[in-house]
Amino acid sequence: MARLDTIDRMILATIQKNGRMTNIELSERVGISAPPCLRRLKCLEEANIIAGYRAEINREMLGYKILAICLVSITSQSLKWVKHFVGIVENSKNIRSCFSTVGGECFILTIVAKDLDEYNRVIKDEIQACSIVASVKSFILANEYKNEVGIPIDCS
Numbered sequence: 001m002a003r004l005d006t007i008d009r010m011i012l013a014t015i016q017k018n019g020r021m022t023n024i025e026l027s028e029r030v031g032i033s034a035p036p037c038l039r040r041l042k043c044l045e046e047a048n049i050i051a052g053y054r055a056e057i058n059r060e061m062l063g064y065k066i067l068a069i070c071l072v073s074i075t076s077q078s079l080k081w082v083k084h085f086v087g088i089v090e091n092s093k094n095i096r097s098c099f100s101t102v103g104g105e106c107f108i109l110t111i112v113a114k115d116l117d118e119y120n121r122v123i124k125d126e127i128q129a130c131s132i133v134a135s136v137k138s139f140i141l142a143n144e145y146k147n148e149v150g151i152p153i154d155c156s
Contacts, residue, residue, distance in 0.1 A: 007031075010030040014030060016149075016151075019053040059112055066111075066119045068110070068111045068113070071108055073134040074130075075132045
């Protein structure tokens with residue numbers, strides 16, 4: 001685990017909420033001058049504590065009305081077959097995240113689709129078409145009450 005002081009944690013908490021602010025704005029928010037703030041930011045990036053920057057896109061504004069969670073079990077846990085399944089996942093534009101699990105289902109996927117037809121195509125033609133898929137449980141999400149990105153950061 002990285003050793004971070006209060007200023008480093010404040011930098012992380014601040015850019016996690018708004019990664020587009022200028023270094024001057026960031027330095028003002030964390031209470032240090034711009035040059036050391038930029039040095040600290042670069043160190044956090046070089047240490048891979050800051051793994052990247054991205055925009056949060058409103059999926060519905062681009063026509064993706066369906067958001068679903070899928071639990072997928074596969075028949076074999078051999079490295080060859082896990083890599084095969086993960087390759088299918090990586091090649092899908094609609095599967096947005098994939099997590100392997102310990103116990104129970106093998107994988108948890110999040111899937112976006114413009115409509116139910118597209119969603120069913122992803123399930124049938126991409127996931128269930130994989131010969132080692134044993135079962136798929138789908139949950140189409142109805143309401144989103146919280147979807148916070150990042151991690152909690154204690155700045156004290």
